[in-house]
Amino acid sequence: MAKAFVLEPGVRAGPSGGMGAAVIDAASLETRELNDRLRELMLSGARRVQISNVCGQRYIGTRLYTPERLKMEIEVLGTAGNDLAAFLSGHKITVHGNAQDGVGNTMDSGEVIVRGRAGDVLGFSMRGGEIYIRDGCGYRAALHMKEYQGKRPVLVVGGGCQDFLGEYMAGGVVIVLDLEGEIHDASFIGTGMHGGVIYLRGTVEGSQVGDQVDISPAEEADMEVLEVYVSRFLERFPEVETTKEEILASPFTRLTPRSKRPYGGLYAY
Amino acid sequence: MRSFVFPEFSIIRDEERCGSCRGCERQCAFGVHTYDPVTDRLTSDEQKCAGCQRCAIFCPEKAIVVRPSPSFYRPNASWSREKIEDLKRQAETGGVLLTGCGSDKPFRIYWDHIVLNASQVTNPSIDPLREPMELRTFLGRKPDMLDIRAEDGDVEIRTEISPNLTVETPILFSAMSYGAISYNAFRSLATAACRSGTYFNTGEGGLPREMRDEFGRCAIVQVASGRFGIDAEYLNCAQAVEIKVGQGAKPGIGGHLPGEKVSLAVAETRMIPQGTDAISPAPHHDIYSIEDLSTLITALKEVTNYEKPISVKIAAVHNFAAIASGIVRAGADIIAIDGLRGGTGAAPKAIRDNVGIPTELAISSLDRRLREEGIRNQCSIIAAGGIRCSSDVVKAIALGADAVYIGSAALIAMGCTLCQKCYTGKCNWGICTQDPRLSGRLNVEIASTRLSNLISAWSHEIREMLGGMGINALESLRGNRDHLRGVGLYEWELDVLGIKGAGE
Structure with missing residues (x-):
């Protein structure tokens, strides 16, 4: 599923400008690490994120509150x-999986x-x-x-x-x-x-x-x-x-x- | 149906003193006093009297005395008047008996059977009036060890330190929700907490938005089974989050804030429709195990970006120490333990007076258990339920608590007389009501000053007691049972408390 996004563990900036989705490969990330990266991405201005290889990491979306009410669209590939x-x-979170x-x-x-x-x-x-x-x-x-x-x-x-x-x-x-x-x-x-x-x-x-x-x-x-x-x-x-x-x-x-x-x-x- | 129950109180009016000013009539929300224009006198319907003493204290002529009614049934050791009348009330209504405040039953009050030590000759006592005494306390997880590096005079702590609450005196205001208590009472607690360097606990009724900026810095917000008023802003504006699992006054059961108490403002704060019952189910339906609790603790750490300590409040029950051990291992930074005499705005009487164990025994069991397992540093203990004075605080800390929660004591400071009618919503003292006419009686400035005075007075007394023992920091008293002795206790009680008998 969505192998195109799997490069290496960690975060890769999305293609040009703010339009493309930033990508996180969750394959080797613990829950807290994954959510650290999601939050960093949100604070650095990303508005669309795709997380691939999700396999049971918890609380996706939970640590994304800011007083400014920043909003992201998150695609989860795998099992949340x-x-x-x-x-x-x-x-907005879409899970392509269970x-x-x-x-x-x-x-x-x-x-x-x-x-x-x-x-x-x-x-x-x-x-x-x-x-x-x-x-x-x-x-x-x-x-x-x-x-x-x-x-x-x-x-x-x-x-x-x-x-x-x-x-x-x-x-x-x-x-x-x-x-x-x-x-x-x-x-x-x-x-x-x-x-x-x-x-x-x-x-x-x-x-x-x-x-x-x-x-x-x-x-x-x-x-x-x-x-x-x-x-x-x-x-x-x-x-x-x-x-x-x-x-x-x-x-x-x-x-x-x-x-x-x-x-x-x-x-x- | 005609009630066969005696009035609980007799009201004696000194007709010579009474100036028929009708003050008592205005003061009483229960409708006890009525003015008769024909005779220009006031009459009293004792059947309605809650014994809250509002009329007696506010009578300008001191013409009213309210005292327990002397009526009695044939004396019977088994069938006390209370037992007979409770039974009659149930026969008349078919309902569960409801009550308010902490249990008034004569369970042994261990505080009154424990005495403190003092220095004589060999270890001089310390005078807190001229020497510094440290009451500041840090609540939260402490590391197992500290990795400290010093290079070129710079000291660096490499260990990741968990967030802790800093409290200037080991006394916090216990969870009392807006909805159960009035806005003015709630705001008075918040104001006093901020002024006194301590914290108030929102209870499970949310934190009004307009209070978040100003009082978030001294707030502990609660997440209970009803999940009322919870959003990410609520959780993030406070300094700590407490998961309420249980309450000393009603272990194992939930709560129903009746629809008539859910005013527009209460509804907005709880984020529920006006006039609906605010039902807190008995368990959290997402917590059926320690693993589930761990999930919620971590969810709360996630939503607050790992910046706040997470507390878990449980009622002290028979095997709670083993459960508490699981709670610490589940990631809680603070355990609040609420004992048998803990207060409430409403609880079934059968539960309040029969379920749970005394706070004093609970503190000692919990502290011992966590020390035996080598995890005492991983959480702080806040003890609650029946703390009445500064010496109770000192004894709680010597038994192993890090700090205490006070609920009833704080309410009494504001005017509560423990009449136990909190659940009626007609509190004449303006504390436990949503009727604006009644809650307006509680002046936030005055009530918060009374609360701050209490904290200040107790703190000074604690310094005096510490100084007397030759101790200059509260830290040195924590779990220091050598400074306690029991009087009039059985061997098993001394064992549970972990203290010697007086003279030993």
């Missing part, structure tokens, strides 16, 4: 390690695109930005996602999700397309949910969903939201062999919280 884009502040656990942990803003699958704890406590996963993801996705004023995080998963999807969810939009065509079989979906919305293509049994959740079919307003994000999903993954119309022709299930205060009646005052 845990906590990809944790606390991410405005950058990502491990904790993608977008407490992410604030920016965009993450994974052309593969993601591990567990995807989008945990994410508060802003968008994450697109082409294939499926592991357990505990979208836990405690939240929204605030103009910030409304969006997570779109092309494949299926495992148990505990959207537990304690407090805001944002989660869309599970389940394009691999399996029946959605996760359990404990949305337990403790008190904000936001989950759209599942297809249907779900009441027994799969937490007590705090209302299940209803997606309505017209929901289909407008779905149309926007399904379009964006397909733009990012042209390799996905289906059309927006085909996806949207399926029934979608909407999961919303019954209350903003699921545990309000728990206490003796």
Whole structure:
């Protein structure tokens, strides 16, 4: 994959001017070294970086906060390690491969695109930005996602999700397309949910969903939201062999919280 | 449903002194006092009284006395009045009993069974009024060894030194979030911390943006399971980041800040919608193991460019010392250990009064464990939970802590009377409320002066006690159990504390 970029360990300046991407070969770099170089590149003015031979290095994108809010576009070739884009502040990261656990942990803003699958704890406590996963993801996705004023995080998963999807969810939009065509079989979906919305293509049994959740079919307003994000999903993954119309022709299930205060009646005052 | 519970307090109004000024009526957010225009007298509904003493202290005629109600049930060693009434409340509501502040139960307070040493004749005591006494403390990871090279008079430290917090006195303000406490109380803590050369801890409710520039230099910001108000700017504006795993008042459980306390400003700071419950799940759902904790510690080091020490706060529970060892190995630079009597804005009473172990025993076990494993230098210990006075601080340090967190003590300095009704949001002292009418009662300048005075007074007393022991730097007291003796303790307690009995 992308052997053209593999010259020697370290950083090579991109071709002419600021337009080309700087290149980092991660083959022999530890996590901290890789992130040192990413940060150096950002501070030296690079706005596009391609990292090749990534093999489990963690926290890519995490150490890129500056008070000036510099922004970069990062292409990751290989497998991104845990906590990809944790606390991410405005950058755009595309992974050409899979990502491990904790993608977008407490992410604030920016965009993450994974052309593969993601591990567990995807989008945990994410508060802003968008994450697109082409294939499926592991357990505990979208836990405690939240929204605030103009910030409304969006997570779109092309494949299926495992148990505990959207537990304690407090805001944002989660869309599970389940394009691999399996029946959605996760359990404990949305337990403790008190904000936001989950759209599942297809249907779900009441027994799969937490007590705090209302299940209803997606309505017209929901289909407008779905149309926007399904379009964006397909733009990012042209390799996905289906059309927006085909996806949207399926029934979608909407999961919303019954209350903003699921545990309000728990206490003796 | 009619309540079968007695009022907790009796209110005695001296009718001759009372000038019917209605001050008590205005002071009480619980609605205890009511003015009757027909008789021109005030009446009191004792059932509503929290016993916070606001009316009694602010009555210009000193006409009000609030005291525990003398009503009693037939005396019964097993069924105390508290047990009976708690049960009745639950029968009436079907709910979990909620309470505030630290446990008030009579667990042994070890501070009161430990005495300090002093110099006599052979090792002269030191007078802190005329000799320098060093209380400055550095919190964070210390290297195993220092590689120092001296060339041509230049000294170079080649060892990579981890970031440390410099604190001028070993007393920090414990985590109290904006949302749990009022903006004015929060700002008072920040103001006093900056003025006194120490730190305040934001708790898990975020740090209002307008405070970041001014108070970031004396802030420890918290990352808890709810991940409220966290962005890279929040993490970077502070001097240290603390991962909150547990709290002494409620080990093992999360927290629910009720929607009515999530005002617009609290919502903005926590970055959640106004009026929703701010739910902190019991565990961090990205931490199910020491390895996961290590991942979060490193993520926080990454996001802060390895410039800040990372603290991990846990509650003191039965096998916590072994867990703490794992926490140090996971990369924590500071461990904050919160004991049985640690305070809270709201906790289920069953948890607060029954879960955890006393701070004093915890400090000693933790310090011993880390020393035995040869990793004590890799982290600092901040002890919290039930620190009431300067001698408690001295004893905590002699038992092995590097510094202490004070929460309840700081609130008391601002006016708190430990009425335990924090969870109602009706704090008449303006501390634990989001009602602007109530929080406006707390003047930031006055409250922060009271806090700075407290730090200054305790610091001076600590110098006096150190001087008395013939010690001129706090560093020499740390873990120095020879300066402690136990009084009235069992053998096992002395063993856990690692101290001798008095006279031994």
